[in-house]
Amino acid sequence: MTAHMRLGFQAPETEEELSQLVVEAAEARTPLEIMGKGTKRELGHAVRAGAIVSTENMKGITLYEPTELVMVAKAGTPIAEIEAALAENDQELACEPVDIAPVLGYGPGDGTVGGLVATNISGSRRILKGAVRDHVLGIRAVNGRGEIIKSGGRVMKNVTGYDLARTLVGSWGTLAVMSEVALKVLPVQRESRTLVFFGLTDFAAVEALCLAMGTPYEVSGTLHLHAELAARVTDEELAGNGAAVTAIRVESFPASARYRTSRLREALLAYGPQLELDSDRSRVFWRDVQSLKMFQDVKYPLWRVSTVPSRAATLIGNLARKIDVRVAYDWSGGLVWIETPALADAAAVEIRRQLAEFGGHATLIRADSTIRNGTNVFQPLEPPHDALAAKLKHAFDPLGLFNPGRLYRDR
Amino acid sequence: MSTVTLPDPDRVVLARRNEVVKQLKKLAPQAVLIADLEGRRTFECDALAAYRRLPLAVVLPASTEEVSAILRFCYENHVKVVPRGAGTSLCGGATPLEDSIVLCLSRMNKVLEIDAANRVARVEAGSTNIAITQARPAKGFFYAPDPSSQVACTVGGNIATNSGGAHCLKYGVTVNNLLAVRMVMMDGEIVDLGGSYLDAPNYDFLPLITGSEGQLGVVTEASVRLLAAPKRAPVLIGFDSAQAAASCVAAIIASGIVPVAIEFMDRPAIHVCEHFVPAGYPLDAEAALIVEVEGSEDEIEYLLEKIEDIAQDYNPISARRSQSAEESALIWKGRKAAFGAIGQISDYMCMDGVIPLSALPAALEGVSLICRKYRFDVANIFHAGDGNLHPLILYDANDPGQLERVELCGAEILKLCVELGGCLTGEHGVGIEKRELMYEQFTDEDIDQQVRIKEELDPAWLLNPGKVFPILGRDALKLTIDLTRLDAGPDGAPPQGELVDEGAYIEGEETL
Numbered sequence: 001m002t003a004h005m006r007l008g009f010q011a012p013e014t015e016e017e018l019s020q021l022v023v024e025a026a027e028a029r030t031p032l033e034i035m036g037k038g039t040k041r042e043l044g045h046a047v048r049a050g051a052i053v054s055t056e057n058m059k060g061i062t063l064y065e066p067t068e069l070v071m072v073a074k075a076g077t078p079i080a081e082i083e084a085a086l087a088e089n090d091q092e093l094a095c096e097p098v099d100i101a102p103v104l105g106y107g108p109g110d111g112t113v114g115g116l117v118a119t120n121i122s123g124s125r126r127i128l129k130g131a132v133r134d135h136v137l138g139i140r141a142v143n144g145r146g147e148i149i150k151s152g153g154r155v156m157k158n159v160t161g162y163d164l165a166r167t168l169v170g171s172w173g174t175l176a177v178m179s180e181v182a183l184k185v186l187p188v189q190r191e192s193r194t195l196v197f198f199g200l201t202d203f204a205a206v207e208a209l210c211l212a213m214g215t216p217y218e219v220s221g222t223l224h225l226h227a228e229l230a231a232r233v234t235d236e237e238l239a240g241n242g243a244a245v246t247a248i249r250v251e252s253f254p255a256s257a258r259y260r261t262s263r264l265r266e267a268l269l270a271y272g273p274q275l276e277l278d279s280d281r282s283r284v285f286w287r288d289v290q291s292l293k294m295f296q297d298v299k300y301p302l303w304r305v306s307t308v309p310s311r312a313a314t315l316i317g318n319l320a321r322k323i324d325v326r327v328a329y330d331w332s333g334g335l336v337w338i339e340t341p342a343l344a345d346a347a348a349v350e351i352r353r354q355l356a357e358f359g360g361h362a363t364l365i366r367a368d369s370t371i372r373n374g375t376n377v378f379q380p381l382e383p384p385h386d387a388l389a390a391k392l393k394h395a396f397d398p399l400g401l402f403n404p405g406r407l408y409r410d411r
Numbered sequence: 412m413s414t415v416t417l418p419d420p421d422r423v424v425l426a427r428r429n430e431v432v433k434q435l436k437k438l439a440p441q442a443v444l445i446a447d448l449e450g451r452r453t454f455e456c457d458a459l460a461a462y463r464r465l466p467l468a469v470v471l472p473a474s475t476e477e478v479s480a481i482l483r484f485c486y487e488n489h490v491k492v493v494p495r496g497a498g499t500s501l502c503g504g505a506t507p508l509e510d511s512i513v514l515c516l517s518r519m520n521k522v523l524e525i526d527a528a529n530r531v532a533r534v535e536a537g538s539t540n541i542a543i544t545q546a547r548p549a550k551g552f553f554y555a556p557d558p559s560s561q562v563a564c565t566v567g568g569n570i571a572t573n574s575g576g577a578h579c580l581k582y583g584v585t586v587n588n589l590l591a592v593r594m595v596m597m598d599g600e601i602v603d604l605g606g607s608y609l610d611a612p613n614y615d616f617l618p619l620i621t622g623s624e625g626q627l628g629v630v631t632e633a634s635v636r637l638l639a640a641p642k643r644a645p646v647l648i649g650f651d652s653a654q655a656a657a658s659c660v661a662a663i664i665a666s667g668i669v670p671v672a673i674e675f676m677d678r679p680a681i682h683v684c685e686h687f688v689p690a691g692y693p694l695d696a697e698a699a700l701i702v703e704v705e706g707s708e709d710e711i712e713y714l715l716e717k718i719e720d721i722a723q724d725y726n727p728i729s730a731r732r733s734q735s736a737e738e739s740a741l742i743w744k745g746r747k748a749a750f751g752a753i754g755q756i757s758d759y760m761c762m763d764g765v766i767p768l769s770a771l772p773a774a775l776e777g778v779s780l781i782c783r784k785y786r787f788d789v790a791n792i793f794h795a796g797d798g799n800l801h802p803l804i805l806y807d808a809n810d811p812g813q814l815e816r817v818e819l820c821g822a823e824i825l826k827l828c829v830e831l832g833g834c835l836t837g838e839h840g841v842g843i844e845k846r847e848l849m850y851e852q853f854t855d856e857d858i859d860q861q862v863r864i865k866e867e868l869d870p871a872w873l874l875n876p877g878k879v880f881p882i883l884g885r886d887a888l889k890l891t892i893d894l895t896r897l898d899a900g901p902d903g904a905p906p907q908g909e910l911v912d913e914g915a916y917i918e919g920e921e922t923l
Contacts, residue, residue, distance in 0.1 A: 067665035068768045068798075090667060120610065131610055133618065134587045147856040155765040156797035157584060157837035159573040159622040160845075160852055161879065162861045166586065166618030170611060187667035210528050214551075216641035216705075256710045308607045310528040334529075334609055361612030379612035384602045389614050391867035396860070407613065 007050055011057040015140065015148055015179040021053060022177065022401065023146035031404045034173035036076055036112030039101040040119060043365060044172065044377050048405045055114050058179055061085055063154065070137065070154050071185050075114030075178040082113055086185055094186035095132050096123035099291045103302060103366055108291055114178045120170030121304070123290045124221040124249070127213065127331045133169035135184045141168060141176035144397030154182045167392075174403045174411075175396040189220075189251035193261045194277040194285060195268070199243035200224065202313040202329070208271045209332035210310050212248045215267060217260040221249030221286055222332040225294065229326050229339070232294040234284050237275070246271075249286060292337070294328060300339045301346035301367040307360030309333035315358045323347050342368075348375040378407050414818045415462060415503070415843050418877045420510035424490055428467050431490055431512070438480040441473035443518065454495070454513045459503040459844055461814055466493065466507035471518045475593060475601060475631040481514060482629065483599030491873050492597075494625035496537060496565030501761050502842030504572060504624050504878060516567050519631060522546040530637040531590060531607045536567030536630045540574075543635065552637035555582035558838070559747050567630050572840035573622035577746070578703075580796035581671040582638065584838065586621040593632035594620065597869045607634060619864070624840050625875045627868045643671060644711045645703040645742050648722050649696030649729040653677055653791070656698035657771040659725040660795040663702065664768060666721055668714060673796035674701040674746055677775075680753070680792040680803075687752030690745035693729045700795065701746060703739075749792045750803070757805040759790075760817045763839035764828030766798045777827045778802045785820035799837035800828065826851050841879045849881050 007030070012018040025032050033049035035041060037056050055076040063072035066089040073082060079099070086092050098121045101110045117139070122131040129135075138152030151164035168175055200208065205224035212219045223246070230238055230245040238245050248268075250260045265274055277285060288294065295302050307315060312333030319325055319338075325347075328337040340347040346367045355362055361379035364372065381389060393400070393411065404411070424431075432446045445451060446468045455463040467490070472478045485492050491511035498505050498515075507513050516537040524533040525548035532543050532554065540561040543554040557576035558564055564574070570592065575584040582588065591605030604616045611617065620627055650656040660673055676684065676692070676699050685692040693699055700722075704714040719730050733739040753759055766774045775791065782789040782804060793801040802824055806817040825835045829851045836845055849858060862880060865872070 065767070065769060067661055069664065069669075070767070120615075122610070126609065130583060130587050133610075133615060134583060143856075143860060147860070148854075149857050149860045150853075151857065151860075153765075153832070153834050153852075155767055155833045155837070157575055157579070157765050157794075157799045158834045159838055159840055160834045160836050161841065161849060161858070162864060163573070163586065163618045163622050164860060164864075167615060169618075170615050175614070186669065213530060214527065214639055216639040218641075252710075253713070255713065256706060259707060259709065306608045306610055306612075308529055310526075331609065359606045360608040363612075381613055384600060385604075385613065388602065388616060388868075392614050392616075392619075392864065395863040395867045 036115035080109030094129040096125035138182035139165040140180040191254040191257035192282040194282040196275040197246040205246040206333040224329040229294040303338040305336040424510040439477040443471040445469040457498040457500040457505040496568030502844040504842040575838040591634035594628040641705040649693030653698040655725040675795035677791040679790040688745040758808040765837040766833035770831040
């Protein structure tokens, strides 16, 4: 049977067309680069592909039941459209996904919901509400055989068969091409209040943030910004202070948010005088964090590191003895954004060497293509994990059609 | 006769039983090995007690290394392995096979580490769920998933079925609270997945393992998230119809409040529970909701007031706000004892279907019609906030023929759940019980994709085979029961209510 794979850029409008494209690619053994709008194309390694398949024309919200906290959308639906629909009903994506598009040179909200789910880059509220993956209820996708598959559904609980839906979250388009996702959404809390401390050392800040996380006040943001990064935020008082900024957010109904911040103030008196941001200022500040405003205008290499919260300051302390870094600690230290000088490997060797002692993983979010081509953008895997990953890949995409080289150069 | 088939045993393996036992004793010297008939009888079924098989032997290992040695031996000798925790599975997830060993993790029950600064507990897989919250160093913290069986069920079993519980409306189920596992693959390889940090560096195996019913590997240790424990208090609201209670649930969620739990009990459940634990449930109500919120005293009062306001639109006949920790504990004691209480008055089959919240009134109506058609009483007691139904169909296991009828009745209820946009099981798992119903929810391609993962990780199908996936084929569980037999009861009287056409209450949708 002769196969005529359509080369170039393909943007199917339906799941069936997508399936057909993959069947053709499988017959012709043509590897495919998978993307939504391509806003994260500069993140990761270049894909060795014969054609590009974009889901951007498969778009639209197919089901939204605010009273059930459920939204189903086709993979190519822009995040901005999803957020607008949710906002009309005072709801939101509770995992506060990081809008990575602006640090990579695209407009805010340009990315698609498929891209969001494929990359699983959750924001500050992840500590309280869970990751993108925790809000994925179901997925429809096309696997490497061109078969349309589904897993999960649109209900809140589901243990019917293996959970392929959440397994696909964060797989960077290398296992299957998503066509539709069902998400859990949550009501926006009416009041957002933020306690701010100035000039804390990294150690004191992480300690205070971990302490706040250990209270029952449902803290939804725990951030520490080095002074150079604090200077880049929108809020004039925070930016103009010239000191490191440590921020703790509480979101609830107004009386509750005020009560909780007052209790946190008492619990954290030892960390010095505090400023309290009201709802408007608090929202502006955390919107900055969500879109990584502090890293938008300066184009240095940027790392995203997940590690053990209480040890993060030690990790960075060790690193800072070798290289000049500017750091934003989120998740009370569990998530570290590191801006490094434009070294040949963006300090990959040093960061990964340190991290090996502390536990966790590092991803190079932004760097020139020459740097990315010469280093591992994603965390290299230990042999047992690499073997498992190869098996999972083979189960979904036996011919290796999807995004070859994207995560690791040899797969 | 019943509707569930168990695979035929491998005669060659059966014949080698003595040798298998001898080798296991040698390979795992610290393990407890049970080979005698009486001892094996204890493990011949789980909480789905209608299905029993005597395993070759039962091994209770003492360490991950022993689990590894046992699995490697079984892998090399083609012996099937059925992993087991406390055996509380309601779906036959731990039903043995005659040519299998049972690998029971219950002796590996230590809480290994409580890391308060990072709010992580590391435990052996045989620890009970409640042991995490009760560990002394965890004071002030709690582990959120709280299945009704939490005093007995193990963390490993919770991972196998992605257990939920009453409070997962706010805190999520096991997969949302799991940070890491140590797991032994079928060939004996020990793998660590995750850590005391968030999110996976590459493919995320935790959601794949969670809910895989012990078919992909044997979890021996787990790290789970601890949360700071706030104060909680419930309000108990009685309604004069199940429909009113169901509508009230949707209204509470729609208001923007996400309570920590919303539990639903219908009249039969209220009466049985109140008799078992006098908690002051409203005996004159057709349905009751337990709605629980958290926070400071003022916050709790504010939220409960709002919830009572919302309930006013549904003509509640009573509303009782808990006034003390003791009263809250009593209200929950009744709810958590429900399955046991009902078990004292009757045999029951517990269903676990999930439906979209808006379909709750239709689902309750449908469940009631289906049970009437099959002439069974039903008690409903479930997690209403997330649409997870638990109809308990009451039957008499000693009456031949009732098991088959109750299984068909249950199957029809689960089909209804799928047709209403939901799924077969929310937290109990598929096991052997719902295996043949998988085609109701999935296409061949959907199931093939799952099977391919199983075959990558356990190519010889030695780990917990005969569970989850249909083995009889697509048309196996057509409702073949002779409906004319249902027309007359044992006393010759016609059944109550009308026979319902299949599909009459269906608003099928195929969004996902």
